[in-house]
Amino acid sequence: MKGRFLLAIDQGTSSSRSVIYDHDARVVASAQQEFPQIYPQPGWVEHDPEAIWESVTSVTKGAIQEAGAAAADISAIGITNQRETTLIWDRQTGECVYNAIVWQDRRTADYCQSLKNDGCEAAVADKTGLRLDPYFSGTKIAWILNNVEGVRARAEAGKLAFGTIDSFLLWRLTGGREHATDATNASRTLLFNIHTQEWDEDLLRMFSIPRELLPEVKDCAADYGIAVDDCIGGNTPVCGIAGDQQAALIGQAGFEPGMTKSTYGTGCFVIANTGDTALRSRNHLLTTVAMRLNGAVTFGLEGSVFVAGSAMQWLRDELRIIDSAPESEEIARRTGVVEDVYVVPAFAGLGAPYWDPAARGAVLGLTRGSGRDDVVTATLQSVAFQTCDLIEAMSDDGIKPSVIRVDGGMVANNWFLQFLADVLNVPVERPCNVESTVLGAAYLAGHHAGVVESLAAIGDLWQQDSQFAPAMQAPQRERLLVGWHDAVRRVRSDA
Numbered sequence: 001m002k003g004r005f006l007l008a009i010d011q012g013t014s015s016s017r018s019v020i021y022d023h024d025a026r027v028v029a030s031a032q033q034e035f036p037q038i039y040p041q042p043g044w045v046e047h048d049p050e051a052i053w054e055s056v057t058s059v060t061k062g063a064i065q066e067a068g069a070a071a072a073d074i075s076a077i078g079i080t081n082q083r084e085t086t087l088i089w090d091r092q093t094g095e096c097v098y099n100a101i102v103w104q105d106r107r108t109a110d111y112c113q114s115l116k117n118d119g120c121e122a123a124v125a126d127k128t129g130l131r132l133d134p135y136f137s138g139t140k141i142a143w144i145l146n147n148v149e150g151v152r153a154r155a156e157a158g159k160l161a162f163g164t165i166d167s168f169l170l171w172r173l174t175g176g177r178e179h180a181t182d183a184t185n186a187s188r189t190l191l192f193n194i195h196t197q198e199w200d201e202d203l204l205r206m207f208s209i210p211r212e213l214l215p216e217v218k219d220c221a222a223d224y225g226i227a228v229d230d231c232i233g234g235n236t237p238v239c240g241i242a243g244d245q246q247a248a249l250i251g252q253a254g255f256e257p258g259m260t261k262s263t264y265g266t267g268c269f270v271i272a273n274t275g276d277t278a279l280r281s282r283n284h285l286l287t288t289v290a291m292r293l294n295g296a297v298t299f300g301l302e303g304s305v306f307v308a309g310s311a312m313q314w315l316r317d318e319l320r321i322i323d324s325a326p327e328s329e330e331i332a333r334r335t336g337v338v339e340d341v342y343v344v345p346a347f348a349g350l351g352a353p354y355w356d357p358a359a360r361g362a363v364l365g366l367t368r369g370s371g372r373d374d375v376v377t378a379t380l381q382s383v384a385f386q387t388c389d390l391i392e393a394m395s396d397d398g399i400k401p402s403v404i405r406v407d408g409g410m411v412a413n414n415w416f417l418q419f420l421a422d423v424l425n426v427p428v429e430r431p432c433n434v435e436s437t438v439l440g441a442a443y444l445a446g447h448h449a450g451v452v453e454s455l456a457a458i459g460d461l462w463q464q465d466s467q468f469a470p471a472m473q474a475p476q477r478e479r480l481l482v483g484w485h486d487a488v489r490r491v492r493s494d495a
Contacts, residue, residue: 003075005067006446007236009056010438011081011165012244013102013266014313016055018063019435021442023075023451025461027433031062038099043106045348046099049087052165053172057231064233071234077173077227078240078445080247080437081165082266083188086140088151088162088213094176096168097160098148101140104266104306104348108139109357120206127193127200129278129287134349134357135304137164138190142207155210162213164188166241170224173238178225180216183292184246192217194278194289197297219292220246221448240444244437245269246290249300250444251436252405253462254290255455260394260401262387263437264410267351268308270390271300272399283393284353293447293455301399303352303390307345307361308383309410314347315379321372325409332377332415339480341365341378342487350488353393358493365487383410384420385484391424403427403467407436414466422472423480432463 005028010017017032033055038046084103089096112132121132130136141162145152154160164185170178186192193200199214224238245263249271252261257275262268271290278287278299290300312325322328342364349357363375404426411417411434421428433439446452
């Protein structure tokens with residue numbers, strides 16, 4: 001096998017990261033870099049595509065340099081990415097026609113509502129497992145086509161390419177030779193039929209999107225071409241791609257039906273493996289492609305919370321009442337569980353199971369005695385309450401996890417994980433490697449390159465760091481959840 005290492009690129013909502021692993025999935029080197037967020041007007045969120053690309057090339061060079069490696073030392077590259085974020089670029093120049101419209105962006109809410117009013121949502125749900133919501137890529141593509149001068153004509157002439165972040169990075173890494181995505185990212189576009197595993201002509205007509213824009217859809221572990229960009233330093237195969245939440249499920253070895261993970265990054269995303277069954281939720285959760293390997297589709301049931309770690313960034317950057325996210329743990333330990341103050345961080349509307357893009361955030365229950373520590377602790381608690389909403393919805397749909405595996409930046413906070421276990425009334429497991437998303441991308445690349453022999457081998461590599469068992473008494477849990485649900489009701493747009 002050529003090379004000693006695997007390279008995984010994790011392009012996230014607020015930062016880009018590259019990690020070099022050895023063939024036993026041990027971290028050899030890593031680099032991470034934040035990039036700017038752009039808020040052109042309330043509810044709009046954009047990224048500069050060139051800032052994303054610069055951050056990816058920078059951290060990739062940095063990780064390779066730290067490892068003392070060369071392109072010849074890398075067996076394969078895996079990519080994972082913030083899903084739904086939408087770009088359209090020129091096939092000749094590679095330049096984007098507009099900023100990346102981020103998954104959090106709400107500008108197409110009225111368009112989604114008009115499609116609902118026209119009775120389109122049932123067909124969309126049947127084919128895609130999704131809802132008509134600004135979250136997904138399809139309406140973002142339509143917005144660019146309809147609002148950026150000259151773009152629609154160029155798209156219809158086959159001069160432009162659409163992609164989620166994975167496709168954009170792949171295009172750049174391969175020097176414009178590869179326009180492809182994987183089934184997990186395709187399943188988040190509102191354009192991909194998860195049952196036929198093909199772009200759907202009816203949906204393309206519904207959104208008036210030319211098929212010429214779309215990438216080829218491949219398995220998560222597949223031949224994605226050769227990376228020739230200078231940031232790699234030579235010719236290296238790209239062998240794996242998956243959206244960040246599906247990559248985290250793979251990194252958590254969630255290969256058996258019923259296995260459930262919850263990732264705490266910018267948002268919070270819970271996915272339960274439902275095997276070969278595309279389970280239709282009664283509670284407004286999403287049916288999605290969890291992974292596609294060797295042509296076989298594994299489905300998942302997903303709940304999406306738009307604000308989790310970004311709530312801690314809000315405390316740090318906008319309110320300026322903490323200096324860093326880790327400071328929140330010390331504050332919460334000192335304060336204890338807050339029962340009277342509720343923070344509902346609906347900065348980008350409410351995701352599952354409410355799907356209310358017009359909802360807005362609020363701090364409720366303040367008295368003259370309320371202080372900074374109460375608000376910080378209540379913000380931490382809000383992430384656990386939102387997770388509880390998702391787990392309760394999943395349980396009602398028939399998926400009742402006996403344990404939740406967690407990952408992402410927030411899970412370094414032990415107080416938060418204990419409160420999460422208490423509110424869920426389910427044990428919470430933290431792995432030794434909490435960066436499951438980027439690890440999943442490495443596993444996919446290694447699997448296709450023959451470095452990782454099987455899915456079972458991935459399961460053997462998973463190691464538990466800590467388990468948090470529920471310890472809260474039922475009456476307190478019930479009081480807290482009643483207060484939370486009342487707070488959510490107050491911020492709903494239909495309240």
